Amino acid sequence: MPWAEGLRPARMSRIAVVASRARLRETLVELARSGLVEVDTRPPGERASPPEIARALGATGPGAEPVTPRVAARPLSIEELERAERWDLVAGELELGRMAAQTIEHRGAAVLVGWAPQANVAELVGRLSPLGTSVQELLHPARAEAPTLLLGPPGARSVRTLVDTYGTVPYADVDPALFAGVSYVLMFGVMFGDVGHGLILAALGLYLRFSGRAAVASARRVWAVIVGAGLAAAGSGLLYGEMFGPTGLVSPLWLRPIEQPLTLIMAGVIGGSVLLGTSYLIGMANRWREGGPARLLYASSGIAGTSLYLGGAAMAAGTVAGYEALQAAGVAILVLGLVLLFAGFMADSGGGLAGVMQAVVELFDTIIRTGANALSFARLAAFGLTHATIGGIVWAATTALWASGGLGLAAAILIFVVGNALAFALEALVAALQALRLEYYELFSRIFTGEGRAFAPWRLAVMDEEDL
Numbered sequence: 001m002p003w004a005e006g007l008r009p010a011r012m013s014r015i016a017v018v019a020s021r022a023r024l025r026e027t028l029v030e031l032a033r034s035g036l037v038e039v040d041t042r043p044p045g046e047r048a049s050p051p052e053i054a055r056a057l058g059a060t061g062p063g064a065e066p067v068t069p070r071v072a073a074r075p076l077s078i079e080e081l082e083r084a085e086r087w088d089l090v091a092g093e094l095e096l097g098r099m100a101a102q103t104i105e106h107r108g109a110a111v112l113v114g115w116a117p118q119a120n121v122a123e124l125v126g127r128l129s130p131l132g133t134s135v136q137e138l139l140h141p142a143r144a145e146a147p148t149l150l151l152g153p154p155g156a157r158s159v160r161t162l163v164d165t166y167g168t169v170p171y172a173d174v175d176p177a178l179f180a181g182v183s184y185v186l187m188f189g190v191m192f193g194d195v196g197h198g199l200i201l202a203a204l205g206l207y208l209r210f211s212g213r214a215a216v217a218s219a220r221r222v223w224a225v226i227v228g229a230g231l232a233a234a235g236s237g238l239l240y241g242e243m244f245g246p247t248g249l250v251s252p253l254w255l256r257p258i259e260q261p262l263t264l265i266m267a268g269v270i271g272g273s274v275l276l277g278t279s280y281l282i283g284m285a286n287r288w289r290e291g292g293p294a295r296l297l298y299a300s301s302g303i304a305g306t307s308l309y310l311g312g313a314a315m316a317a318g319t320v321a322g323y324e325a326l327q328a329a330g331v332a333i334l335v336l337g338l339v340l341l342f343a344g345f346m347a348d349s350g351g352g353l354a355g356v357m358q359a360v361v362e363l364f365d366t367i368i369r370t371g372a373n374a375l376s377f378a379r380l381a382a383f384g385l386t387h388a389t390i391g392g393i394v395w396a397a398t399t400a401l402w403a404s405g406g407l408g409l410a411a412a413i414l415i416f417v418v419g420n421a422l423a424f425a426l427e428a429l430v431a432a433l434q435a436l437r438l439e440y441y442e443l444f445s446r447i448f449t450g451e452g453r454a455f456a457p458w459r460l461a462v463m464d465e466e467d468l
Contacts, residue, residue: 009171011118012146012455016111019133024103024110027133028096029073031112035459036124038147039114041102069095070461092460099458113138115147115455146171149455158224159184162436166444170452173286176279176444181225183275183443184435189232190268191383191431193257194391195243195250197424202230229432236384244420245391257381257388265381272377272438273313279446280306286447298344300366301446307337309370341366373442383434387427394419 017037019027031037071092081090103110116124125135140146148171150160159181169175192198205226208216237243241252257264283301296302311334318327345362349355394416401412 008174009169010149010151012115013118013121014138014140015116015121016113016136016138017133018109018111018136021110023131023133024100025075025096026131027128028099029071029462030127030131032071032458032460033462034124034127035457036120037114037116037458038456039099039102039112039458067091070463071096073462073464095460117149145452147455148452150175161222162439166440167451168454170450172289174282176282176447179278179282180439184439185225185228185232187380187435187438188229188431189236190380191434192233192387192427193236193240193242193384194387195234195237198230198233198237200424201233201428202227205230240388242388242391245395247395257385258392261385264384265378268377268381269375272380273374275443276374279443280309283446298340300341301449304337304340304344307333308341311337312370376442377438379434383431390423390427394423
C-alpha cells in the first residue's frame with residue numbers, strides 16, 4: 001500500500017445493493033459472510049447489536065449467557081432450531097429478519113443502502129453477481145460523513161491505540177498514528193532518561209510481544225510503544241549520563257540534568273515547539289480536507305492559528321538571540337495571525353456588537369492557550385529532573401552505606417535494588433501519563449476539531465451444510 005494512502009482513512013463508496021425478493025436471503029447471507037458493508041438502518045441511530053436482538057426475543061437458553069449469532073447458508077425453521085436448542089442459529093435468523101426489514105422496495109426489488117471500502121467494491125460485486133444481485137455506486141450525501149476505516153501506514157498500526165483512545169479520526173482527516181507514536185515515545189524518553197531503566201522497559205515490551213500468556217493479552221497490542229519508549233529512555237540516559245542513577249557506568253554525552261536544569265528546560269520547550277509546529281501542519285492539512293480554503297485560512301488550527309504560533313515563536317527567538325530582523329518578522333506574522341483569527345471568529349459569531357465581544361473573548365482565549373501550550377512542554381525537563389533527582393538520592397544512599405562496610409554492604413545492595421524498583425515504577429507511570437497528557441491536550445487539539453465514526457460492517461458467522 002502506498003504511503004500516501006496509508007496516511008488517511010480508506011476511501012469509502014456509497015452503495016446500493018439491489019436484490020430480487022426471491023434471492024434476498026441468499027444476498028443477505030453473502031453480505032453477512034463478506035463483512036464488507038455497513039448497512040444503513042432505520043430509524044437512524046437505533047441499530048441494535050445481534051446479541052441484543054437475541055436477548056430481546058429469548059434466543060438464549062434458560063440462565064445461559066447471550067449467544068453469538070450464526071446463520072446457516074440454507075433456510076432453517078426457527079421452530080425446529082428452538083426445539084434443537086440451537087440458540088446461535090435462532091439469533092442469526094432473527095438478525096437476518098431484522099436486516100431484511102431494512103430494505104427499501106423499488107420496482108419489485110429489495111434495496112439496501114450503505115457504505116463499503118472503495119477497494120472492496122469489485123470483490124463485493126463478484127460475490128453477489130452470481131445471485132443476480134447488483135451493486136450500484138451512489139453519490140455521497142451532502143451532509144452525511146462517511147465512516148472511517150483506518151488501515152494505517154506501514155509500521156503505524158501498533159500505535160493505533162494512542163489515537164483510538166482519544167477518538168475516531170474523521171473521514172476527511174489525515175491519520176496521525178505515526179506522528180502520535182513517535183512524539184509519545186520521544187516525550188516519554190526525555191522524562192524517563194536512564195539507560196538501565198529504559199532497557200528494562202524495552203525488555204518488558206518484548207516480553208509482551210512474544211509471551212503467549214492470556215494475562216497479558218490485553219496489553220500486547222501496545223508492545224511496540226513500550227519498546228520504543230524504553231529505547232528512547234535509554235537514549236536520553238546516554239545523553240544525561242544516567243544508568244540506574246548517576247552511577248558512572250555511562251558518561252553524559254550532553255549534560256547532567258541536575259547540574260544544568262535551565263538548559264534542559266529550554267531544550268524541552270524548543271523540542272515541544274517543534275512537535276507543536278508539526279501538529280499545526282497536520283491540522284492545516286485536515287482543515288483543508290474538511291472545509292477547503294476558507295476553513296484552512298481562518299481556523300485556529302489552520303493558517304491563522306499557525307501564524308499566531310509561528311509569529312510568537314519567531315518574536316521570542318529574535319528577542320532572546322538579539323536579532324531585530326527576526327523579531328520584526330515575528331511581530332508581522334503574529335499580527336497577520338491575529339487579524340485572520342479575528343475575522344474567522346467574527347464570521348462564526350454572526351456580527352454585531354455581541355459578535356464583536358464574542359470574537360474578542362475567543363481571540364484572547366486563543367492567545368493564552370497558545371502560549372500556555374508551548375510553555376507546557378517545560379514539564380518534559382521538569383519530570384526529567386525529577387527522575388534524575390530520585391536516582392541521585394538512591395545512589396547517594398547506596399554509596400554512603402557501602403562505604404560504612406559490614407552490614408552496610410547488604411543494606412546498600414537492598415537500598416539500590418528497592419530504590420531503583422520504586423523509581424522505575426513511580427516514574428514510568430508519571431512519565432507515561434504526562435506524555436499522554438501532552439499528546440492529547442497540546443498536540444491533538446491542533447490536529448482534530450471533531451470526531452468521526454468508525455466503519456462498522458454488518459458481519460455474521462455463516463455455517464455451511466457440513467458445519468451444521
